[in-house]
Amino acid sequence: MQPASDIRPQRARGVGRLVTKALGGRTRIAELYQEGAAKIRLPETFTAELEAVFINTGGGLTGGDRMDWSVAAGPGTFVTATTQACEKIYKASSGTASVETRVSAAAGARVHWLPQETILFDNASLTRRLEVDLDPSAEFLCVEAVLLGRKAMGEGVSRGLLRDRWRIRRGGRLIHAEELRLDGDIAALTASKAVLGGDVAFATVLYVGPLGEALLPQVRAILGDGPGGASRWNGKLVVRMTAADGFRLRQNLVPIVSALRAGATMQKVWNL
Secondary structure, three states: OOOHHHOOOOOOEEEEEEEEEEEOOEEEEEEEEEEEOEEEEOOOOOOOOEEEEEEEOOOOEOOOOEEEEEEEEOOOOEEEEEEOOOEEEOEOOOOOEEEEEEEEEOOOOEEEEEOOOEEEOOOEEEEEEEEEEEOOOOEEEEEEEEEEOOHHHOOOOOEEEEEEEEEEEEOOEEEEEEEEEEEEEHHHHHHOOOOOOOOOEEEEEEEEOOOHHHHHHHHHHHHOOOOEEEEEEOOEEEEEEEEOOHHHHHHHHHHHHHHHOOOOOOOHHHOO
């Protein structure tokens, strides 16, 4: 019999890949690959857009779990990808959960990467990476929102690890890079006015495309005097916002994303 100390805990693994092509004036599947806990569902649409819902059948992530997602939009295609639900990152007894997302958009393609919020529980450990390669004529919209616990459930995050790495390239040139790291005593760190000022929900929205300058005043009007801001430079529009809880975060986040989508609503899975 194998000693108990040698038994490794079961870990979730998942790989999901979607490649699209243009056919008959609509965006169609060129390749669809699913492995392990990763599933991709494609609800019916009545426009040229292809909608993809990414699902982690493991129901959350903990230390040692790994998910890999990728979207490759062919020339002239339009893909909107989201997640079935908020991704929950549970307490890690050992190891770190890992999520990697790769996006590429060919000439004239549009990719909107709109996952629902990531919820961290106390003592969770997560590293996340987003790699994006865009043709100079492509459009890209991205949302990443994080909740430090579920405030309505009386939950909070005292300690843990969140590391988020973004690299966005356009025409092979790096146009956006950022590193976020919350490590150790997260409660004390986020209480600082220079970080979250005690808020427990925050989000970053990135838009790369031709409409950034025109949409900036509308985005700033939605933000109003609340915590956060929006700026445009180097061909991109970046929005950062914080809130006391996830509900208040969505009150600004959803209208901003809709504005950047030319008035289009969020996917139905986003409905509370």
